[in-house]
Amino acid sequence: MRGDDITILIDNSSGVPLYEQIIRQIREQFIDGTLAPGTQLHSIRHLAQQLQVSVITTKRAYEELEREGIIRTIAGKGTFLSDSPPDNAKQSYRAEVLDALKTTARQAKILGMTAAEFTALAKNAYEEEHR
Amino acid sequence: MRGDDITILIDNSSGVPLYEQIIRQIREQFIDGTLAPGTQLHSIRHLAQQLQVSVITTKRAYEELEREGIIRTIAGKGTFLSDSPPDNAKQSYRAEVLDALKTTARQAKILGMTAAEFTALAKNAYEEEHR
Amino acid sequence: MRGDDITILIDNSSGVPLYEQIIRQIREQFIDGTLAPGTQLHSIRHLAQQLQVSVITTKRAYEELEREGIIRTIAGKGTFLSDSPPDNAKQSYRAEVLDALKTTARQAKILGMTAAEFTALAKNAYEEEHR
């Protein structure tokens, strides 16, 4: 299986570091199953050219993803998505979501919102957000 | 009323800019009513000394808060929280909360959560978060 | 406390990556107590100049040490050795030593050595090795 079906969009003016944007999109496509385990990714050079960024930027992204166990890179061979299903990644991702919700809940309390108001707002946000 | 009851905690290694930490805490205490409209704040020099940060940092925080209309500096007198009730501030703060919820909802969808799961999680987060 | 007493020696022809050499020496001096917790390290630029390597190389070393929890870097402030005593670092370092011993023991078995011969050799190695 080849990684040709990878879609990564770079926004140069979002303030988010380019390598972070790459990391997130690969991680999310791995977690949601768009990219199957074992898929070979583009080489750092190829991806760099495709996204019009420096090789160093793609390399940095791959390094971080490797640290997270999402990809596995073999010198001279290429870079591949982890073989095992993305359960570990899902777990920590889920923890992030929970954390974000707690922070937001705290802000909602500052505004004086009740639990009912907050969950209603969350429901709204979920429905309005079309991926 | 004096601002002696202001409590600001600085975390030097959180990654969040110091001036941003100051801004957030003053803004939040204004919004939730901990600090009453018209309250006089410490001078930038006093606050800087108290928090062990540079005067430049407190100055920058006050400047931003003034731009947001939350505080008002009167030359020769000092700095005061806005007289009017903090409705404007609340509005934009509420917008921030909504935005954060949308981002989180998007992540939840990536994990395959349904609307019900997400709102349940939000309810949990609200209840577990004791300010 | 200043980090002026840090001693790092770089061997350009050892094959070991420069950043790895820096990492090891800082880590070891932290573990053996030569460098006290909280000590401020040289800035990446200063260290780079001192060692005659690229700033990127020192930065890379500091990044890895931060990942290991050995140092803590605060943007705009500087880089500091972790406050807590180096117990965690010691633990994983000890695990490394054990692992190395196992690998070596395996090789000794291939040579037909008995346990007695191997431990005698280990004793010798310890005594001959004057740090």
Added chain:
Amino acid sequence: MRGDDITILIDNSSGVPLYEQIIRQIREQFIDGTLAPGTQLHSIRHLAQQLQVSVITTKRAYEELEREGIIRTIAGKGTFLSDSPPDNAKQSYRAEVLDALKTTARQAKILGMTAAEFTALAKNAYEEEHR
């Protein structure tokens, strides 16, 4: 005697070069007597196919082993393990073991271990390591 009983396991993601893995395993099986002197080895092409690696890789491994005097290639006939008992190989291998022990001893000293602790650890490692 044919070399059919050779067992070589390749780990593509261990970081150790493939040719180095091949070298080590043949060398070790020669030293420990698993492979008798004079044994005929597979051709580089056969081995390459068997291990699913490039012919270049097996060729490189055989070249290095020939340089070490462990194998001997006879044009038109094939490749054979050296006739003489593997004493030379043992010698240099033993030197490697000693070197590894010294390095490990140095690390143990950094941890503050005494000679007794170190040799005890070595004994443990030997006993736990079942080849």
Added chain:
DNA sequence: GTGGTCTAGACCACC
């Protein structure tokens, strides 16, 4: 002054 990010371009080992 500090670190954070991004860039271009080189050489090497491995496959």
Added chain:
DNA sequence: GTGGTCTAGACCACG
């Protein structure tokens, strides 16, 4: 072809 390492040099945010 691949990734691994090292280099110089730039701009930015923060203090």
